[in-house]
Amino acid sequence: MAPPIPEFPKALFEELDTDKLRRRFLEALLEFQNVERGSLWVKREDGYQCIEATGGPSEERLVGFVVPKDKPSIVGWVIENGKMTIAEPGKDKRHFKEAESGLDVKSTLILCYPLSLKNGEVYGAVEIIDTAHGGSRLNLGKDYLELLEEFIAIGSLALGNALAFADQKNETQKLRKILGGLTGETPLVGKSQAFKAALETARNYARNDFAVCITGESGTGKELFAREIHRLSDRKDKPFLVQNVSAIPDALLESELFGYKKGAFTGAERDKVGLFEAADGGTVFLDEIGDMPLTLQARILRVLQEHEIKPLGGAKTQTVDVRVISATNRDLSRAIAEGTFREDLFYRVNVLPLHLPSLRERPEDIPELLDYFLSRDAARLGIAPRKLSAEALAALRRRPFPGNVREMENLVRYLLATVPDTVIEAGDIPPANEIGIVRAAPAAALQSAPDAGPDLAAYTWEALERAYAMALLDKFKWNVTKAARAAGVNRSTFDSRLRKLGISKE
Structure with missing residues (x-):
């Protein structure tokens, strides 16, 4: 009725x-x-x-x-x-x-x-x-x-x-996000329930000073969420300093975090302020904390318990006021069982847990993320904005993105650098995990060692690309449209690559 x-x-x-x-x-x-x-x-x-x-x-x-x-x-x-x-x-x-x-x-x-x-x-x-x-x-x-x-x-x-x-x-919000990305503010993009739930939790955590531990797959935006917590907290006018624990040798990590006094070791010609002291009043973000050596974990525990640090070679401790936000893509419970992570430290860093969803758990955010990255990075490059065709958007919505948002961001940069047209077609998108990889070896290489396969390492990047393009052109009797179709790119992109390689029919 x-x-x-x-x-x-x-x-x-x-x-x-x-x-x-x-x-x-x-x-x-x-x-x-x-x-x-x-x-x-x-x-x-x-x-x-x-x-x-x-x-x-x-x-x-x-x-x-x-x-x-x-x-x-x-x-x-x-x-x-x-x-x-x-x-x-x-x-x-x-x-x-x-x-x-x-x-x-x-x-x-x-x-x-x-x-x-x-x-x-x-x-x-x-x-x-x-x-x-x-x-x-x-x-x-x-x-x-x-x-x-x-x-x-x-x-x-x-x-x-x-x-x-x-x-x-939406246009106003999009402009604010783009400007925020260009000026260093935290761009967090998404409308899915999984994303909004994580963002709401992060904003709730900003209201206090307890330690936060952010977990999730690589590329899900753990540092961005840490910055958002800092930005919304009472510490927003103080420093937000980052240390990737796995990106620095163990021997240097301690001095980076705690600093040292002149003469503490050979080469220590002057006092050095460590990250915790430099961030006093603000926030320290320890990325990949699951990779921190056991010998250093006890010192981090003291910072969290007593708010005290002692530089290498120093005789006195000093008090610091810092909030610690940590992140890891490892299973810390398993690390504890394996004896590589202290259980008491886990309970100190994991007071407020925050798990970030992978991109496959928030597929409805893919179009908005793509639009944001295309607009932001085109503005950074000073080029006309690019748009995705309906087929290209559909292909990217089906793409697995195991590297999550970071992988998508890198793919967009690749497309902006390699597609001269204002509309990105499905054929412009390289297969997953093959950005920049030549899709076929030169005919001569394929014939040289049929049993062992082509020795691609014997060729330069440009030589491989030139040989591939020439092989396609020879196969299709210099019909550029057919050659481009076989390569999986549109004609304008193929033409652009030929010009850069100096290839012409003449």
Whole structure:
């Protein structure tokens, strides 16, 4: 049964949260038509993007999907023509079947209406989808459809205003994040529940001075979260100093942390202030604390217990006021069992535990992270912003990223450095773990030792790349388009590499 006429528009205009508004709008329309599946789409530069979908977990994965502008689609036709349509997916050539890839149940009849602003501009479309045999559940009576059209006209105004406000807000936040990244502030990007929960915990921890231990896989942003805790704490105007425990020899680590007095050892020609003393009043971040040698762990324990340090060669202890935040990707419980980490130190550093989710636990954050890195690093390089095509974004959303956010950041930098076009295509993206690696050895190398395989180490990087390019050009009789396709890159990228290598048909 359809919802009462007066309540439907009123409910929309009372909802201020954009996410809840579009969900409520879509669910009300589906209830009105007595079907379970539907989706909301908005017009973007490169196509038409799904911003809301309902009908079950598999349907909700459609959110974020982009139908390319140059491909036939029902939503594209409705948005560009500004007219309602009724379509049978199996017979209608406008149906973009890739949008339903992976869905357990396919659509049998689609009712699609344009979404318009007050000035008549069409900004999107709503699909009301029947999955029953023959599309038998949708009510296509003239009076019923006219009433539905009135509801959609009212709802599209509320949704359009909310989306415009949200876009403006997002652009402002994005600019702040980009500027923050350029000026050294902490850029933390993400909207997933896992990310927001970790960020909320970090912000709660900022209200006190207890030791924090951040765990998580490599590349999940442990230092960024440590900086955020410091930035929001009462110590924000004091130093935030970092020491990667595994990045310095054990013999030097103690002097780096505690300092030394002149004459403490050969070469100690003057007093040196250690990290703890230099950070007095602020925060010390000890990264990879699980790799700290046992001999030094006792001294760190004293800092946490007594707030005292004694430089190497010094006779007196001195008091320091520092907060210690540590991080590790190791299992400290196992390290304790193996005798490589002190149990008493573990309880001191792990007063406030914070575990960061891996990127595969927050896949919905991938588009926003990519957009942030592309914008920030393009600004740093002083080049025009780059955008991902729908196919490229889809490929990156499927990418495993075992190195998490750090791996994604490095991949974006690689793409900015190697793709001259403003739009990054799927073919520009190298296979996982193969950034910068030539994908095929020169023919001569392959033939030289068929049993042992090519001796790639005998070639310079440039020689390998030149031989690879020449082999492709010879194979395709200098058809650059076909050679680029075989290499897995777009033609402009291939052309650019040929120019840098000095290769031309002449």
